[in-house]
Amino acid sequence: MSGPSTYVPQSGLSRWLDTRLPILRFAHDTIITYPTPKNLNFWYAFGAILTFMLGIQIVTGIVLAMHYVANADMAFNSVEGIMRNINYGWLLRYMHSNGATFFFIAVYIHMFRGLYYGSYKAPREIIWILGVILYLLMVATAFFGYVLPWGQMSFWGATVITNFFSALDQITPHWGSAIATWLWGGFAVGDATLNRFFSLHYLLPFVIAGVVGLHIWALHVPGNNNPLGIDVKGPQDMLPFHPYYTVKDSFYVALFALVYLAFVFYAPNFFGNPDNYTPANPVVTPPDIVPEWYLLPYYAMLRSVPQKLIGVLVMAGSLLTLVFVPWLDTSKVRSTRFRPMMKQFFWLFVIDCVILGYCGSQSADASLEMMQGMQLPLVWVARVATLYYFGFFWVIMPLLGIIERPRPIPASISQPVLSPAE
Amino acid sequence: MAETTAPEPTRRDFLYIATGGVAAVGAGLAAWPFIDQMNPSSAVLALASIEADISSVQVGQQVVFNWRGHPLFVRRRTPQEIATARAVPVSELIDPIARNANLPDNAPATDADRAAKDPQWLIVVGVCTHLGCTPTVSTPQVPQGEFGGWLCHCHGSQYDVAGRVRKGPAPQNLAVPVYTFLSPTKIKVG
Numbered sequence A: 001m002s003g004p005s006t007y008v009p010q011s012g013l014s015r016w017l018d019t020r021l022p023i024l025r026f027a028h029d030t031i032i033t034y035p036t037p038k039n040l041n042f043w044y045a046f047g048a049i050l051t052f053m054l055g056i057q058i059v060t061g062i063v064l065a066m067h068y069v070a071n072a073d074m075a076f077n078s079v080e081g082i083m084r085n086i087n088y089g090w091l092l093r094y095m096h097s098n099g100a101t102f103f104f105i106a107v108y109i110h111m112f113r114g115l116y117y118g119s120y121k122a123p124r125e126i127i128w129i130l131g132v133i134l135y136l137l138m139v140a141t142a143f144f145g146y147v148l149p150w151g152q153m154s155f156w157g158a159t160v161i162t163n164f165f166s167a168l169d170q171i172t173p174h175w176g177s178a179i180a181t182w183l184w185g186g187f188a189v190g191d192a193t194l195n196r197f198f199s200l201h202y203l204l205p206f207v208i209a210g211v212v213g214l215h216i217w218a219l220h221v222p223g224n225n226n227p228l229g230i231d232v233k234g235p236q237d238m239l240p241f242h243p244y245y246t247v248k249d250s251f252y253v254a255l256f257a258l259v260y261l262a263f264v265f266y267a268p269n270f271f272g273n274p275d276n277y278t279p280a281n282p283v284v285t286p287p288d289i290v291p292e293w294y295l296l297p298y299y300a301m302l303r304s305v306p307q308k309l310i311g312v313l314v315m316a317g318s319l320l321t322l323v324f325v326p327w328l329d330t331s332k333v334r335s336t337r338f339r340p341m342m343k344q345f346f347w348l349f350v351i352d353c354v355i356l357g358y359c360g361s362q363s364a365d366a367s368l369e370m371m372q373g374m375q376l377p378l379v380w381v382a383r384v385a386t387l388y389y390f391g392f393f394w395v396i397m398p399l400l401g402i403i404e405r406p407r408p409i410p411a412s413i414s415q416p417v418l419s420p421a422e
Numbered sequence B: 001m002a003e004t005t006a007p008e009p010t011r012r013d014f015l016y017i018a019t020g021g022v023a024a025v026g027a028g029l030a031a032w033p034f035i036d037q038m039n040p041s042s043a044v045l046a047l048a049s050i051e052a053d054i055s056s057v058q059v060g061q062q063v064v065f066n067w068r069g070h071p072l073f074v075r076r077r078t079p080q081e082i083a084t085a086r087a088v089p090v091s092e093l094i095d096p097i098a099r100n101a102n103l104p105d106n107a108p109a110t111d112a113d114r115a116a117k118d119p120q121w122l123i124v125v126g127v128c129t130h131l132g133c134t135p136t137v138s139t140p141q142v143p144q145g146e147f148g149g150w151l152c153h154c155h156g157s158q159y160d161v162a163g164r165v166r167k168g169p170a171p172q173n174l175a176v177p178v179y180t181f182l183s184p185t186k187i188k189v190g
Helices: A012-018 A023-032 A042-065 A075-084 A089-116 A125-147 A154-168 A175-184 A193-221 A243-265 A293-304 A308-328 A340-359 A378-403 A416-417 B012-034 B042-046 B079-085
Strands: A035-037 A238-240 A367-371 A373-377 B050-053 B061-065 B071-078 B121-125 B146-151 B158-160 B165-168 B179-183 B186-189
Touching: A012 A023, A012 B012, A035 A243, A042 A089, A042 A193, A042 A243, A075 A089, A089 A243, A089 A293, A089 A340, A125 A154, A125 A193, A125 A308, A154 A193, A154 A308, A175 A193, A238 A243, A238 B061, A238 B146, A293 A308, A293 A340, A293 A378, A308 A378, A308 B179, A340 A378, A367 A378, A373 A378, B050 B061, B050 B071
Parallel strands: none
Antiparallel strands: A035 A238, A367 A373, B050 B186, B061 B071, B071 B121, B146 B158, B158 B165, B179 B186
């Protein structure tokens, strides 16, 4: 929706700048006059919330790096030093570690919102794919960051994840192990690994910031989708971004920050694993290795397959599948609001992800107590849930576009807003 | 001969291709140091072997050494355990290959190919071949899994008393490293 610029420089200095580097014009068109559909609801605030969380993570991360020592012998103690000695170190570290959690809470809501309102459909495929790339970068950054405190979960999490590559040995012998050794810089996860992960953990957030720039650039070409999933018909359907959405977004950012900071101050270790307060020990694996909560669904998928290579491929495939979503959904209607069948499958998919997360959090041989003392092994629950995960994207999405009869779609955004009664 | 309308290659075409080729090779050569710096340095590789005193290991016991940052299991097996391991036909195994660095690559995974010459000693790298966790040793007092060897708690793989995988998802037997007995009570690994 980036039409002709309406920026008018107000002072001599801004006129001078505008003919040399039109950066104020760019900011004006992007943040102030950017025309936005007038019916965006609460769920559209998560873009701003994510930007806010990225800022929090970068700022707290930069100051934490001033005190952290990336050395296998000193890393654990340097983190404890941050917690006990550095002025406000406890606050900065808890903001950073809980910040990662709330970053992921926000990104999952943002992704589910995109799925629900069909925001990935033409002409917004690139926005969605850049989003998938951002999500993958976030996963990588979070993984590298989790290794840095060099506790037991850090060490063994790094061991398990880098060993995913050794599964490639089953395709070409030795190649997978060679990649794992190359990642480690030694025969196992060790000092060299910690150092490079720190380097990458510092780098990737800036890569994320760059891709966020592309994501927003790509968003500002077709403009926002909206809860009705229909194209804007003219100025009567839109509002300038400022002050309408700057204020709305700020309100929800503040609300989100309130919940986030409640955890920082009152339950800072709620999402953490107590095992990570034990220094890394390369010869003792903790009895239960559990990844951070935001990766549990993938972990459940990995474990649901009893064969190493296929397990790793299923896990990688579950992420890669997201890239194809714009073409897997064959329905002409964007918003799930007008898709009665999709609505049910969508919520089933949300529940499915939660079930996968639960399965991933339990030990490998856990089972559910059923009626009459029957045992239902969780691995079978995870298998069914994995099947639904892939089925949702690869079977249900393409088929629904053909067999589903969508409800009538309003003629314009203004119409249902001005006359909501049906 | 089909009619071709493409003009004859000129000197300029040749220069384009030659320049592009040199640039591509140069980029590859320049990239290599940036990739190879992540591989283990020769200082790391030089520390690759250890000597371990195993005189204190009792029958039925396992001692863990740190070798190349990995746990190294040295297990002194009971006669009964040896008999159990020897009774398993290779055809029953998930991985029928010995994975013993002291033997040819295709040696079958018989117990004799897995254990030391003195069959009471079993020396394996304590790294689950699934995703690298350290399996927990099984003893008659505290059994782990059904095969008397090891159980990996991460994803449930089980190994027998010869360190052979008997239940997935691990694809391979525990690796037997290169080792020699310097004396009956001292081994050199790596």
